[in-house]
Amino acid sequence: MADDTPALRLTGIEMHYGYVRALAGIDFHVNPGEVVGLLGDNGAGKSTLLKIMSGAHRPTAGTVEVHGRPVDFHQPRDAAAAGVQMVYQDLALVDAQDISTNLNIGREILRRGPLGWLGFVDHKAMRRRSEAELDRLGVRTAPMTRPVEMLSGGQRQVVALARSAIRVSGEGRGVLLLDEPTAALGYEQTKQVEALIRRMAGQGVAIVLVTHNLPLCHEVADRVTILNRGAKVADVRLDETENDHIVGWITGARAPQSQLKETS
Numbered sequence: 001m002a003d004d005t006p007a008l009r010l011t012g013i014e015m016h017y018g019y020v021r022a023l024a025g026i027d028f029h030v031n032p033g034e035v036v037g038l039l040g041d042n043g044a045g046k047s048t049l050l051k052i053m054s055g056a057h058r059p060t061a062g063t064v065e066v067h068g069r070p071v072d073f074h075q076p077r078d079a080a081a082a083g084v085q086m087v088y089q090d091l092a093l094v095d096a097q098d099i100s101t102n103l104n105i106g107r108e109i110l111r112r113g114p115l116g117w118l119g120f121v122d123h124k125a126m127r128r129r130s131e132a133e134l135d136r137l138g139v140r141t142a143p144m145t146r147p148v149e150m151l152s153g154g155q156r157q158v159v160a161l162a163r164s165a166i167r168v169s170g171e172g173r174g175v176l177l178l179d180e181p182t183a184a185l186g187y188e189q190t191k192q193v194e195a196l197i198r199r200m201a202g203q204g205v206a207i208v209l210v211t212h213n214l215p216l217c218h219e220v221a222d223r224v225t226i227l228n229r230g231a232k233v234a235d236v237r238l239d240e241t242e243n244d245h246i247v248g249w250i251t252g253a254r255a256p257q258s259q260l261k262e263t264s
């Protein structure tokens with residue numbers, strides 16, 4: 001039987017920074033296996049909403065649910081424990097370590113040393129596992145033994161994304177939060193990341209994608225939620241919407257969807 005409980009649902013989210021009302025009563029949801037683009041002009045409130053989803057901020061008011069269960073994230077670690085994983089681009093990688101070590105942080109494989117003590121990191125086994133995982137995700141990077149500091153910005157971004165993808169795909173029912181995942185990427189890497197996003201969704205992962213890049217949304221998203229000055233102005237399926245309407249909602253030239261429905 002199909003489960004139609006959203007993987008992540010936010011209801012009535014308010015966020016005030018002092019006197020600035022960054023979000024005004026936002027409802028948002030993403031279903032398992034769905035990719036939702038979160039769009040809006042500069043200052044619309046996208047990053048603020050993403051930070052609430054990732055546990056980096058607590059909302060002034062409103063509720064957050066993961067698979068129907070209310071949660072109260074105080075820090076990103078709480079969100080990660082609930083299966084909600086934000087992809088931090090460069091920040092999360094350890095420069096001096098190689099790709100394999102970076103992909104295995106927090107889940108190292110240990111082996112017994114000559115005296116039978118467990119406690120030696122089994123780099124070979126971790127490399128093999130990571131190669132298989134990247135293969136499954138359809139990601140090609142530099143050789144596993146290459147230090148991350150020797151990678152290009154784009155390659156680092158792909159490694160950071162792959163690491164989060166491996167973590168949430170382990171969860172099976174995870175949520176992946178992405179902020180401009182292709183911003184620094186060339187053509188080939190952009191295509192890889194797009195394919196990775198679709199593959200993750202195909203495995204049931206729910207994906208939220210903050211971006212200014214409409215072609216990227218058309219490539220990977222099923223639905224877009226559009227914010228304007230802290231309010232939600234539209235929530236539409238991409239295959240049922242004209243691009244002009246999306247641009248109109250982003251810029252504020254088009255009336256919010258709720259008002260259009262009332263007058264039609």
Ligand SMILES: Nc1ncnc2c1ncn2[C@@H]1O[C@H](COP(=O)(O)OP(=O)(O)OP(=O)(O)O)[C@@H](O)[C@H]1O
Pocket residue numbers: 017020021022040041042043044045046047048049
């Ligand atoms: N830490 C903060 N303190 C005060 N105001 C903030 C803070 N962070 C964001 N704001 C304000 O909240 C509003 C929403 O900002 P937010 O960064 O969420 O928008 P955005 O849609 O992500 O914009 P951009 O596309 O430019 O990144 C803006 O008016 C911004 O100035």
